[in-house]
Amino acid sequence: MRKKLHITVGDTVKVIAGNEKGKTGTVKEIFRKNDRATVDGVNMIKKHQKPSATNPQGGIVETEAGIHISNLMVVDSKGDASRIGRRKNSEGKLVRYSKKSQEEIKS
Secondary structure (H helix, E strand, O other), rough: OOOOOOOOOOOOEEEEOOOOOOOEEEEEEEEEEOOOEEEEEOEEEEEOOOOOOOOOOOOEEEEEEEEHHHHEEEOOOOOOEEEEEEOOOOOOOOEEEEEEOOEEEOO
16 A cells, blocks of 8 residues: 655655755655655755766766655645645545645645
8 A cells, every 4th residue: 555645746845854954846756665755956965976878977976865755845835835634625536735825735
C-alpha cells in the first residue's frame, strides 16, 4: 500500500526546518521509500563526476539533494505555507485543501 503524503510532484513548497529554512521551490521528485523529495533550487550539493560519453569534461556538478518531507509545507495560492486537509468537492471527488485559507489546492 502506498503512503498518503501531503505533497505531490509539481507543488510549490516552503522549507520550514533545517539549513534551507525559508526557501521555496517546486517539487521535482518524491521518494516514498525514505520519505524524501527533491525541490528545485533547495538543498544543493556538489557532486564529483568522472568524465563519461555524456559529460566528457567531468568535474564538479551542483545538483539538488533530497529533503525530508516533514520539513516541507505546501504553499497555497495566496503564498502562505499551510497544512493540508482532504475533503470531497461538489462533484464528490476527494481533493486537497489549505487549512489556512480553506481553498482547494490544484495539483
